[in-house]
Amino acid sequence: MAEQKNILSEIKDGILYLTINRESKLNALSYKILEELNNIFNEVNDNRSIRGVIITGAGEKAFVAGADINEISELNEVNARKFAEFGQEVFQNIESSHKPVIAVINGYALGGGCELAIACHMRVATENAKLGQPEVNLGIIPGYGGTQRLTHLIGRTKATEMLMTADMIDAQEAMRLGMLNYVEPTKELAIARAEGILSKIMKKAPLSIGMIIDCVNAVYEGAGSGFQIEANSFARCVKSEDYREGTKAFLEKREPNFKGE
Ligand code: COA
Secondary structure, eight states, rough: OOSSSEEEEEEEEEEEEEOOOGGGTTBOOHHHHHHHHHHHHHTTOOOOOSSSSEEEEEEEEEEEOBOOOOHHOOOHHHHHHHHHHHHHHHHHHHHSSSEEEEEOOOOOTTHHHHHHHSSSSSSEEEEEEEEGGGGGGGGGGOOHHHHHHHHHHHHHHHHHHHHHHHEEHHHHHHHTTOOOOOEESHHHHHHHHHHHHHHHHHTTHHHHHHHHHHHHGGGTOOHHHHHHHHHHHHHHHHHHHHHHHHHHHTTSOOOOOOOOO
8 A cells, every 4th residue: 555645544454544644634635635545545446455444534533624625715616626526536436445445433524524424335433523514604515425425325304404504413413314333432442343344344255345335336326417516516606705705714713704696
């Protein structure tokens, strides 16, 4: 496994452990980190020493608190579409990996962090986890597949509420909604739970596991246009004054004043 700068990786007993390692910014996903994730997942399928993957965030506070808002605040319509399409590609790469991928959500999983978690095949959270899609606070929308995956995962009713209100939900509520497989008191126990799931899967026929992943993902067939509409809408958002105001307000640590233009 090639070494990456912002993601710690270690293979042990058939499991690839990935830690998004940017704790001072709550593991916010920079473009560089997305590229690193992509490099890693390009290798995962062909690496025979990997039978499963666990992704978590460094520290105790956050899994990933979103895409990097500093980078998001400087987008134009053209590169915003590319930004969304690249993120969608990386997360699709994770979702279509033939090795089972489990997110261990050790704190905030917001925006792109929630999108990353729901692109994984399963999720185990710690009790302090908080999940949400707060993009509308910034004058944008999710762009890494969140509008599509969340709706598939928990249904239109609650997905629409989460996407429109930007409310964060706690681990118990996420469990109730079907976003999580398990909730554990600590990160250590959440990792142990994910290892337990993977150790069961690792005793099964690897080809069958890959095919289960393909078949479960077939739920998205025909939904291709939904992902495209998301990337186009994301790009349209960044033409607005509200996008400038929303991202600026976050960086200036104040409430945004949206005008609808
Ligand atoms: N992008 C860039 N930087 C981020 C970030 C993001 N998505 N999320 C957090 N950070 C940075 C903060 O700017 C801060 O940096 P600083 O210490 O240099 O000022 C640092 O991480 C710690 O975050 P802070 O906001 O001080 O922690 P908090 O405990 O007060 O609040 C959150 C935690 C998660 C509620 C808050 O950080 C937040 O709302 N983050 C953005 C979530 C979001 O909108 N994500 C979607 C992006 S598309």
